[in-house]
Amino acid sequence: MRQNQLxxxxxxxxxxxxxxxxxxxxxxxxxxxxxxxxxxSQEVKKDSVKRPKIGLVLSGGGAKGFxxxxxxxxxxxxxxxxxxxxxxxxxxxxxxxxxxxYNASQxxxxxxxxxxxxxxxxxxxRSSKNFYxxxxxELYAIVLPFSNFRVGIPEALSKGMYNYNLLSSLTRNVxxxxxxxxxxxxxxxxxxxIETGEEVLLNKGNLVQAMMASAAFPSLFTPVExxxxxxxxxxxxxNYPINEVRKMGADIIIGVDVQDDLMKRKNLKNAxxxxxxxxxxxxxxxxxxKIKDTDVYIKxxxxxxxxxxxxxxxxxxxxxxxxxxxxxxxxxxxSNETTFYKKPKLKIASDTLQIQKINTDQxxxxxxxxIRGKLRFKPGSTITYDxxxxxxxxxxxxxxxxxxxxxxxxxxxxxDLDLVLRENPTQTYLKxxxxxDGLYKSGILLNLTHKKTFLKNDVTSLDIILGDNFRYxxxxxxxxxxxxxxxxxxxxxxxxxxxxxxxxxLVSQNPNVNLINVDFMDLNNQAYFQTIFVQKFLMGGGLExxxxxxxxxxxxxxxNIIDKSSYFSAFAYLKYDSFDDKYYPSSGLYFSTDLQTxxxxxxxxxxxxxxxxxxxxxxxxxTLFKRATFKIDADAGFTFGNTSVPFFNYIxxxxxxxxxxxxxxxxxxxxxxxxxxxxxxxxxxLDYEILRKNHINLSANFAxxxxxxxxxxxxxxxxxxTGYAIGYGLETIIGPIEIKQSWSPEMSRGFTWxxxxxxx
Numbered sequence: 001m002r003q004n005q006l007x008x009x010x011x012x013x014x015x016x017x018x019x020x021x022x023x024x025x026x027x028x029x030x031x032x033x034x035x036x037x038x039x040x041s042q043e044v045k046k047d048s049v050k051r052p053k054i055g056l057v058l059s060g061g062g063a064k065g066f067x068x069x070x071x072x073x074x075x076x077x078x079x080x081x082x083x084x085x086x087x088x089x090x091x092x093x094x095x096x097x098x099x100x101x102y103n104a105s106q107x108x109x110x111x112x113x114x115x116x117x118x119x120x121x122x123x124x125x126r127s128s129k130n131f132y133x134x135x136x137x138e139l140y141a142i143v144l145p146f147s148n149f150r151v152g153i154p155e156a157l158s159k160g161m162y163n164y165n166l167l168s169s170l171t172r173n174v175x176x177x178x179x180x181x182x183x184x185x186x187x188x189x190x191x192x193x194i195e196t197g198e199e200v201l202l203n204k205g206n207l208v209q210a211m212m213a214s215a216a217f218p219s220l221f222t223p224v225e226x227x228x229x230x231x232x233x234x235x236x237x238x239n240y241p242i243n244e245v246r247k248m249g250a251d252i253i254i255g256v257d258v259q260d261d262l263m264k265r266k267n268l269k270n271a272x273x274x275x276x277x278x279x280x281x282x283x284x285x286x287x288x289x290k291i292k293d294t295d296v297y298i299k300x301x302x303x304x305x306x307x308x309x310x311x312x313x314x315x316x317x318x319x320x321x322x323x324x325x326x327x328x329x330x331x332x333x334x335s336n337e338t339t340f341y342k343k344p345k346l347k348i349a350s351d352t353l354q355i356q357k358i359n360t361d362q363x364x365x366x367x368x369x370x371i372r373g374k375l376r377f378k379p380g381s382t383i384t385y386d387x388x389x390x391x392x393x394x395x396x397x398x399x400x401x402x403x404x405x406x407x408x409x410x411x412x413x414x415x416d417l418d419l420v421l422r423e424n425p426t427q428t429y430l431k432x433x434x435x436x437d438g439l440y441k442s443g444i445l446l447n448l449t450h451k452k453t454f455l456k457n458d459v460t461s462l463d464i465i466l467g468d469n470f471r472y473x474x475x476x477x478x479x480x481x482x483x484x485x486x487x488x489x490x491x492x493x494x495x496x497x498x499x500x501x502x503x504x505x506l507v508s509q510n511p512n513v514n515l516i517n518v519d520f521m522d523l524n525n526q527a528y529f530q531t532i533f534v535q536k537f538l539m540g541g542g543l544e545x546x547x548x549x550x551x552x553x554x555x556x557x558x559x560n561i562i563d564k565s566s567y568f569s570a571f572a573y574l575k576y577d578s579f580d581d582k583y584y585p586s587s588g589l590y591f592s593t594d595l596q597t598x599x600x601x602x603x604x605x606x607x608x609x610x611x612x613x614x615x616x617x618x619x620x621x622x623t624l625f626k627r628a629t630f631k632i633d634a635d636a637g638f639t640f641g642n643t644s645v646p647f648f649n650y651i652x653x654x655x656x657x658x659x660x661x662x663x664x665x666x667x668x669x670x671x672x673x674x675x676x677x678x679x680x681x682x683x684x685x686l687d688y689e690i691l692r693k694n695h696i697n698l699s700a701n702f703a704x705x706x707x708x709x710x711x712x713x714x715x716x717x718x719x720x721x722t723g724y725a726i727g728y729g730l731e732t733i734i735g736p737i738e739i740k741q742s743w744s745p746e747m748s749r750g751f752t753w754x755x756x757x758x759x760x
């Protein structure tokens with residue numbers, strides 16, 4: 001029994017040991033499972049806890065918004081990845097570019113290359129204007145709408161097309177994105193409904209149009225229409241969209257505030273500052289609470305700069321960097337080794353576009369053919385963004401459209417161009433100009449221009465010049481693009497001046513008479529046609545009636561009349577002009593050739609016989625180095641047939657006046673002081689822009705001139721006439737202001753010429 005008991009005890013102890021071991025194993029397993037679950041949950045929790053989402057808010061402030069670029073540089077240096085961006089005005093432009101993929105250094109380069117003078121003035125390249133447009137746009141200092149005998153003021157200084165074209169090219173990588181949340185960095189911006197005063201959130205649609213609307217500073221840029229809303233600068237209602245960025249999902253807000261504090265009375269001395277003050281009245285009050293809600297608030301010290309201080313861009317960018325470094329510890333705390341982010345440089349998409357379709361709304365006065373003729377490309381064309389910009393500039397240069405916008409829609413692997421045009425309701429303009437030179441003396445120019453007088457594509461323009469010498473210039477022109485255009489021109493020119501010996505010898509038998517004082521009147525009427533030849537040259541011809549009256553108090557005859565005859569002629573011409581500026585070009589080529597045949601005359605002098613005249617001019621301009629250019633030109637002309645009427649001879653001398661007939665400039669000689677029925681002339685000018693819009697130049701010209709010089713070797717002999725000049729020129733709103741001192745080794749004295757304003 002004891003044995004049985006021992007056996008029982010033995011069995012019990014074994015079972016007990018086994019149970020104990022089993023329980024221990026079970027506990028260990030449970031602990032292991034629990035630990036594993038806890039570890040797993042911790043790993044899951046660790047993986048699920050991601051870095052906080054960072055939103056960037058960029059306020060508006062015009063040129064002061066350059067500080068945003070400096071801040072972005074510092075954020076990238078700290079390794080901060082921006083998850084959401086909201087901006088207003090300039091903040092929307094810089095923010096939109098950053099959201100589309102550019103890094104800070106790329107945006108810095110973009111803004112350094114941008115010509116903000118051209119951006120603000122809505123610069124239209126001279127090459128985009130037709131020959132008629134070039135002439136008219138280089139005459140007038142002020143252009144104002146005119147309707148119902150009332151003078152208006154322009155809607156704004158600029159339509160913003162320069163900016164629109166620039167942003168369209170820069171955002172080509174995302175040109176098909178219509179939801180701004182789908183951009184590389186989700187983005188929004190703010191506009192103001194100018195009709196209701198309501199805030200408009202822009203986070204869908206055409207990115208370029210949204211940025212343009214948000215940055216449409218009142219009076220500087222025209223309002224932008226989006227979805228039926230007429231929008232201007234978002235800074236009017238919300239210059240710091242912090243709440244909107246938080247709603248996007250931002251946990252932490254980095255805000256950059258570049259708006260002004262309210263200015264005192266003594267600083268409110270111009271219209272720009274007053275407008276800025278008005279837009280700041282509400283936004284500064286609202287900013288008090290928004291600053292409290294900003295996790296990292298950055299306020300660059302840009303009190304010394306204004307909304308149009310674009311020429312101080314580099315300084316303002318540095319101010320942005322300094323402000324960001326002032327809170328660098330806060331910024332750096334948002335990043336660590338595992339979350340450090342280096343934004344890559346954006347690889348910009350191809351510049352080439354394949355345009356499948358061109359879509360436009362139905363217009364009242366302009367056909368699709370007219371629009372495509374201006375664009376200079378058709379559906380199915382392969383173009384570049386430069387071609388697109390040129391086409392849009394051509395449309396803008398017509399001034400027939402108050403609004404131009406466009407976007408590129410995907411069409412398979414190609415693009416459709418959706419073009420939105422609003423016809424300009426203003427058809428009449430009042431234009432003003434001012435000029436002074438040594439030949440015509442002082443003149444005030446009043447112009448009235450009216451479009452669609454008789455036909456859809458016509459322009460009627462009347463210049464009245466009041467001053468020392470009354471003049472007028474009436475033009476009627478019908479433009480048909482690459483088809484044949486036609487027009488009519490009537491012009492009166494008159495002045496009083498001592499003129500060339502060739503005229504004095506004609507009317508005076510006294511060999512001692514070198515110059516005579518004359519009253520000169522030229523009434524010219526032309527009917528002509530012209531067309532674009534090989535898409536570059538202007539080719540035309542027509543008929544001319546000219547009435548010429550010249551009299552002189554110097555003469556001893558009763559009427560003191562030298563000539564008062566009517567002349568009838570036919571003419572033809574071919575022109576090419578690629579100068580980038582008429583007065584101070586830095587590049588381009590100009591070529592012109594004219595042929596005129598005088599067929600009949602009322603012949604006051606009883607000496608007229610039919611004759612012809614031919615002349616040509618070529619000029620080439622290029623840049624030597626930065627701000628330094630050179631211009632080389634050559635002119636020649638000759639008469640063939642019968643002996644010409646001396647009053648139509650090639651007459652050289654002077655500078656700075658509006659050329660008519662065969663008058664031409666020549667340094668070193670007084671106005672209209674040498675003449676002949678044939679001539680050849682060459683010249684060179686070196687120009688250096690010492691300060692912005694301030695030029696100094698050196699010029700030299702050489703000529704052979706006389707009667708029938710091409711019948712022998714006179715034209716290739718050493719120059720008979722030489723002249724030199726040194727000058728200073730200033731570009732102003734009324735045109736160039738110039739002074740030139742000229743001299744010639746053949747003359748006993750030099751000549752000083754003043755010229756003020758555009759030539760007319």
